[in-house]
Amino acid sequence: YVKGVLPYEMTPSWPIEALKAQAVCARSYALGSVNKHQSRYGFDVCDGTDCQVYQGTTRATSQSDSAVTETSGEYLVHNGALATGYFFSSDGGATEDAVNVWGNEVGYLKGVPDPYEDLDNAANGRWSKTLTGSEVSEKLRAAGYKIGTVKSVAITKRTAMDNVNEVTVTDTAGAKVVIRRQACRTVFGVNSIRYSINGQSGASSSSAT
Numbered sequence: 001y002v003k004g005v006l007p008y009e010m011t012p013s014w015p016i017e018a019l020k021a022q023a024v025c026a027r028s029y030a031l032g033s034v035n036k037h038q039s040r041y042g043f044d045v046c047d048g049t050d051c052q053v054y055q056g057t058t059r060a061t062s063q064s065d066s067a068v069t070e071t072s073g074e075y076l077v078h079n080g081a082l083a084t085g086y087f088f089s090s091d092g093g094a095t096e097d098a099v100n101v102w103g104n105e106v107g108y109l110k111g112v113p114d115p116y117e118d119l120d121n122a123a124n125g126r127w128s129k130t131l132t133g134s135e136v137s138e139k140l141r142a143a144g145y146k147i148g149t150v151k152s153v154a155i156t157k158r159t160a161m162d163n164v165n166e167v168t169v170t171d172t173a174g175a176k177v178v179i180r181r182q183a184c185r186t187v188f189g190v191n192s193i194r195y196s197i198n199g200q201s202g203a204s205s206s207s208a209t
Helices: 002-009 016-032 062-070 133-142
Strands: 127-132 150-158 164-171 176-180 196-198 203-208
Touching: 002 016, 002 062, 016 062, 127 133, 133 150, 133 164, 150 196
Parallel strands: none
Antiparallel strands: 127 203, 150 164, 164 176, 196 203
């Protein structure tokens, strides 16, 4: 399985030590995600980015296979227990505490600055998204929130890593909807929780660096 994940989550021509690190992360993620989709679909992990990409071994190379073989049986642990191997292509300049994303503390998932992130060359390193007031209303209602005609959208709380932790949407009647943690990304359909908001009167555009 890991031989069918590795060459799609990391370029198989990269240095062997990088591939070995990715192999350990991929194996740890799979072990930590057992039963993730069991109740709904009847299997543990999917083959896309909701879990990790798996497309078989067609793209595998002798080097990527060696990285898997040389790390056979190795996985991440924290305080003696399995640690799920979360990974990503870019972080916008910082990671984030799990509690600020999912609402629960995870000892090994703490936000740290990433001085090596190359925003200009990373995929979606810099991005923008424009939403009208009516589009914001539609997205909120689709997510189960009640809102009238949107008057303003504002970031009302950031984390220590400068990621968005709370967004407040106010309608013309003065009613407010407060969105927190990962919902600040998923409700609006943006790339990350690392963004700023411009426009406070019926229209909103978001950009991230």
